[in-house]
Amino acid sequence: MHSDTHHESLKIPDEIRGLRMTRQRGEVYRILAEEKTHPTANEVFMRVKDRLPNVSLATIYNCLEALVQHGIVRQVNFDREPSRFCSNLADHGHFHDASTGVIHDIHFKPGVRLSDVLDLPDGALIDDVEITLRGRINSDS
Amino acid sequence: MHSDTHHESLKIPDEIRGLRMTRQRGEVYRILAEEKTHPTANEVFMRVKDRLPNVSLATIYNCLEALVQHGIVRQVNFDREPSRFCSNLADHGHFHDASTGVIHDIHFKPGVRLSDVLDLPDGALIDDVEITLRGRINSDS
DNA sequence: GATTAAAATTGGAATTGTTCTTGATAAAAT
DNA sequence: ATTTTATCAAGAACAATTCCAATTTTAATC
Numbered sequence: 001m002h003s004d005t006h007h008e009s010l011k012i013p014d015e016i017r018g019l020r021m022t023r024q025r026g027e028v029y030r031i032l033a034e035e036k037t038h039p040t041a042n043e044v045f046m047r048v049k050d051r052l053p054n055v056s057l058a059t060i061y062n063c064l065e066a067l068v069q070h071g072i073v074r075q076v077n078f079d080r081e082p083s084r085f086c087s088n089l090a091d092h093g094h095f096h097d098a099s100t101g102v103i104h105d106i107h108f109k110p111g112v113r114l115s116d117v118l119d120l121p122d123g124a125l126i127d128d129v130e131i132t133l134r135g136r137i138n139s140d141s
Numbered sequence: 142m143h144s145d146t147h148h149e150s151l152k153i154p155d156e157i158r159g160l161r162m163t164r165q166r167g168e169v170y171r172i173l174a175e176e177k178t179h180p181t182a183n184e185v186f187m188r189v190k191d192r193l194p195n196v197s198l199a200t201i202y203n204c205l206e207a208l209v210q211h212g213i214v215r216q217v218n219f220d221r222e223p224s225r226f227c228s229n230l231a232d233h234g235h236f237h238d239a240s241t242g243v244i245h246d247i248h249f250k251p252g253v254r255l256s257d258v259l260d261l262p263d264g265a266l267i268d269d270v271e272i273t274l275r276g277r278i279n280s281d282s
Numbered sequence: 283g284a285t286t287a288a289a290a291t292t293g294g295a296a297t298t299g300t301t302c303t304t305g306a307t308a309a310a311a312t
Numbered sequence: 313a314t315t316t317t318a319t320c321a322a323g324a325a326c327a328a329t330t331c332c333a334a335t336t337t338t339a340a341t342c
Binding site: 161163164181182183198199202221222223224 | 327328329330331337338339
Binding site for chain 1: 318319320321322323328329
């Protein structure tokens with residue numbers, strides 16, 4: 001243990017992909033990197049306030065937008081619920097467990113290519129894929 | 142030609158899956174069945190007004206909700222954009238062409254099972270799948 | 283067919299997540 | 313040190329949707 005807080009803190013560089021890592025952007029990113037719970041903007045806000053008491057919700061939105069636009073975090077939407085954010089950049093989907101509310105990251109099985117699985121229109125160039133599953137986990141199986 | 146309007150109109154039963162087909166629900170459903178453009182609530186509203194000038198937007202929302210809840214139409218969400226609705230009940234995804242704004246229905250290739258493609262948690266029971274693609278169509282290919 | 287009961291519709295107000303605006307701060311460049 | 317530029321804060325504004333109370337329509341019963 002050597003950091004100034006009692007948990008291991010990530011080292012965040014001054015700049016990522018051309019985005020200047022200000023204090024508030026760094027804190028927003030830290031939350032997403034530490035927690036894998038896909039928090040909403042408001043949840044991030046509450047957690048960042050612990051370290052930056054004067055931060056505003058607008059700033060959280062600004063930071064999240066900047067991070068998303070620079071491809072540093074992903075924005076995930078379920079239906080019309082508040083957007084959620086995660087720092088897992090690997091191509092993955094999300095399974096929303098309706099009984100617990102927990103969101104699990106879902107990955108493709110190795111070797112699967114989207115075009116093998118889906119009937120895409122001729123010439124379709126895919127920029128982005130979002131796979132969302134809703135359901136529950138049957139504990140006794 | 143025998144209907145009272147100049148285009149072929151679908152025959153809509155008095156009741157579908159236990160949902161009473163009122164005038165406004167019928168008109169809302171008709172729009173979705175005729176058009177495959179995945180309209181928003183507001184777009185449905187404007188089209189229904191042609192036939193039912195006094196209809197209110199709240200009613201459109203009510204009707205859409207009733208239809209969705211009874212499994213008669215599907216609600217589709219892209220990011221945080223307004224919800225869209227479609228009457229195609231077959232299991233399918235949506236490809237959002239960024240250059241034209243057009244939404245194409247995407248189907249699985251025959252014989253593909255979700256569990257073959259995705260690494261699902263043990264005991265996961267999937268109620269609903271949503272696959273959203275964003276991209277563009279390369280005309281010269 | 284009139285009467286009652288239940289469901290649906292309407293119009294507007296309220297809500298909610300998010301974005302915008304403006305002025306203040308901080309950081310970088312000169 | 314001064315100017316320029318980017319970022320932040322606070323609250324107002326916004327847009328999609330939902331809620332609410334009052335009215336209308338439909339169905340059920342007499």
